[in-house]
Amino acid sequence: MKLDYYTKKLTTESFLKLLLFAQLEEIESLHALSDCLFDDQLQKGVGLNSISISQLSRRLNGINPDLFQKLFLDLVAKIHAKTQHTKRVMPLKIIDSSTLPLNLTNHKWAKFRKTKAGVKLHLRLVFMEKGISYPEKALMTTAREHDRGQLEIMVDDKECMYVFDRGYLDYERFDRMTDDGYFFLSRLRKNAVIREVYDFKLPEDTSVLSDQMVLIGTTQNRAENYFRLLKVMDSKGNELHLITNRFDLSAEEISEMYKSRWAIELFFKWIKQHLSIKKFYGQSEWAIQNQVFIALIVFCLHVLAQIETNSTRKTLQISRYLRAALWKPAHIWLRKIEGKAIP
Template sequence: MDKITRKTSFGQWFSPINLQLFEEQVKTMKLDRYTKKLTTESFLKLLLFAQLHEVESLHALRDCLFDDQLQKGVDLDSISISQLSRRLNGMNPDVFQRLFLDLVSQIHAKTHDSQRVMPLKIIDSSTLPLNLTNHKWAQFRKTKAGVKLHLRLVFIEKGIFYPEKAVLTTAKEHDRGQLEIMVDDKECMYVFDRGYLDYERFDRMTDDGYFFLSRLRKNAVIRAVYDFKRSENSTVLSDQMVLIGTTQNRTENYFRLLRVMDSKGNELQLLTNRFDLSAEDISEMYKSRWAIELFFKWMKQHLNIKKFYGQSEWAIQNQVFIALIVFCLHVLVQIETNSRRKTLQISRYLRAALWKPAHIWLRKMEGKVVP
């Protein structure tokens, strides 16, 4: 990251956005064809600002433009609610999704050499509730509506992880239906929870050369065929080779079943098709699944998706992809500055120095005293 720069902190933070790719999409989709004021680039910057400051509504976002520095930063002096709403509801979310994926590729390139031999990819989903009256297209119960964010997260090390693939569906979509979409890389270890249990798919993944680690339900039918030796100081309760399922519905492949205790003293059953790792290593791998829980918690608490700005399916998707872009930009800051700052702290420092020279913010990120 350029240390000697006249950019503002916002401009520096925004700089990884591939504007050439962005402009190509805008031109191809003719998004600015009849635009006189609110260009797509200004709209993007405005939405990123709104996420950083957790702006509650489009009305509040419009009022933020009274600030001269924001006007200069987004190249816009004022805007109406109707113009913001039309943009949000009418813009194809593929534009923001492409930017998100480009940022993911940048993170991957910068972390590829530092990742473990076989990286961990964590799969999970989270339901984002919606008001049924305004979002009937997303109904999944008689009185509820919502969308579900299916996510694949790359775990690098404690405190550093990033979303790699995201699929948005209505909340009634079952997690298992997305597993095949999320599993497409044989050079990694997939970690997921009980919502993705599917014995037939586990057999298929094993036959196709994919590695996985999942939690098994307590009532699962298990037939142990071999007990592996454990070290005397092992925290693992048992380590076995097993077949899973009943006589009528049993796995064709042998799997490895570990029984471990979590931090609250609860016994967990972990199922994997990896036999080459120690029981302790597998247990530690499953603990990394907590990273995706932290991500969803951060996303819901500190990015403004509690109150969506629009009612259409495109509006919801646009806001979610903007949230993912914000997180990826924070991760790139972590990597470039070798910072151990958490994403929440990055946001706080950035908001405090948003329109100040970038070197002030960067020195703070690196833990240096700002003169």
């Protein structure tokens, strides 16, 4: 690789393997990762018998995140190819972001409040009714960047239904999406100014409170298109106002679609709990982006392992089996993931 032109020891391939190992084992620092190379099997796996912390740090800060982002997108393409037959007629794609806090003293470039620093992971998740929902597109910004500004980057597929929360509320963009042929479902603020145009009749056994065609916004800031407003109750008894530009679905179908938004909340919770993105190995913007993209790569590898084996195991189980059988022949952990007896 051209990336390794001046590299004598820590090649990009070896470094990638070390970072994947660090994510799988939830290694908390480069010091701990360097110490792990005392293990003979890890040495054999990565082709190194030792490496200094300074070499690891230089590599982490020096590799352009575009490389790991491309690897992530290559894995996404593989998942797409293997799940086409399992997707619903019009796939659901959920958009949201999560803030990853940083220490302000060491990350002044990521300051977003007087005493806080952080980065935001903006994500688009493909919702799978059966199997593991998976990340499809990811973008890193500083935490001060508003979600609304990233929506245009995240919306690029007319053959799906986008679901996102009220942090992305933008009437002008809703108009633009509608005019350009993109479908969306979002949540409207309860104090939003609306004008009712038509009341749709609801079936008697529905849990939906109301279903209307509306115009949204004030005279100074109003959307030009007609939208559909549904009022529903969530599991805690709170009333939610849902806004969409789909008039061809039943009120119940739209209500169920919005419930799928929880899949992205669960995804963020999972990667924060079970992958190494709570403590960062480096202080630069590139170092942090590299670590996050490696975490996404590891998750996608879990998804591919599940798909390849037709496994019903949960992601955490697959992760535990991989960790427990990391240096054993591949057929052993594959059979375990498949749910078959190991001879």
